[in-house]
Amino acid sequence: MKIIYGVSASIAIYKSCEIVRLLQKEGFDIHVVMTQTASQWISPVVFTALSNNPVYVHDTDHGAVMAHIELRENCDLMIVAPASADFISQAAVGSAPNLLSTLLLSFSGPKWIAPSMNPVMFKHPAVQFNLTRLREYGYRILSPETGEALCGDLGEGKMASVEYIVEQICNIRMR
Ligand SMILES: Cc1cc2nc3c(=O)[nH]c(=O)nc-3n(C[C@H](O)[C@H](O)[C@H](O)COP(=O)(O)O)c2cc1C
Numbered sequence: 001m002k003i004i005y006g007v008s009a010s011i012a013i014y015k016s017c018e019i020v021r022l023l024q025k026e027g028f029d030i031h032v033v034m035t036q037t038a039s040q041w042i043s044p045v046v047f048t049a050l051s052n053n054p055v056y057v058h059d060t061d062h063g064a065v066m067a068h069i070e071l072r073e074n075c076d077l078m079i080v081a082p083a084s085a086d087f088i089s090q091a092a093v094g095s096a097p098n099l100l101s102t103l104l105l106s107f108s109g110p111k112w113i114a115p116s117m118n119p120v121m122f123k124h125p126a127v128q129f130n131l132t133r134l135r136e137y138g139y140r141i142l143s144p145e146t147g148e149a150l151c152g153d154l155g156e157g158k159m160a161s162v163e164y165i166v167e168q169i170c171n172i173r174m175r
Pocket of ligand 1: 007012
């Protein structure tokens with residue numbers, strides 16, 4: 001099964017390496033697409049090695065004419081984990097300033113979003129409004145966990161666990 005795995009610039013980005021590694025081991029064909037900020041936090045080289053596929057940041061990377069059209073071919077699922085507040089906002093309004101947000105619009109298959117942010121940010125009505133909108137559009141939101149954020153704030157906002165996300169993706173093979 002082919003998966004487009006989106007990575008945006010949330011502090012939970014380090015967990016996405018493990019998720020991609022585990023999914024690749026499970027036999028999924030993983031194509032990582034990063035936002036520009038995410039690609040400055042973790043080099044695309046890391047995800048290239050973990051996924052065994054080229055990593056895209058821009059629409060014309062690796063000689064593509066329009067990666068937002070080419071990558072979606074035969075894709076079974078698109079997931080963005082972690083999804084930053086900024087990325088969620090782009091998705092909710094249908095804005096497409098980068099390859100990852102453009103792919104969300106051009107791919108008509110199942111789309112999952114795993115929000116990851118500080119609990120005060122997550123509770124903000126603007127973020128909640130955006131998530132409600134995404135649910136209405138048919139996105140599946142993988143709810144964040146409750147706990148202590150890196151900054152010490154307590155509440156809901158930590159990205160769903162690596163194990164949960166991998167398990168949910170593995171489950172779609174059985175359907
Ligand atoms: C160290 C650091 C950690 C951050 N962690 C988060 C986070 O967990 N969630 C979030 O929504 N934004 C976080 N931000 C802010 C985003 O990185 C910022 O909004 C960025 O523009 C998102 O870019 P992207 O959505 O294009 O990847 C963090 C910023 C910094 C400097």
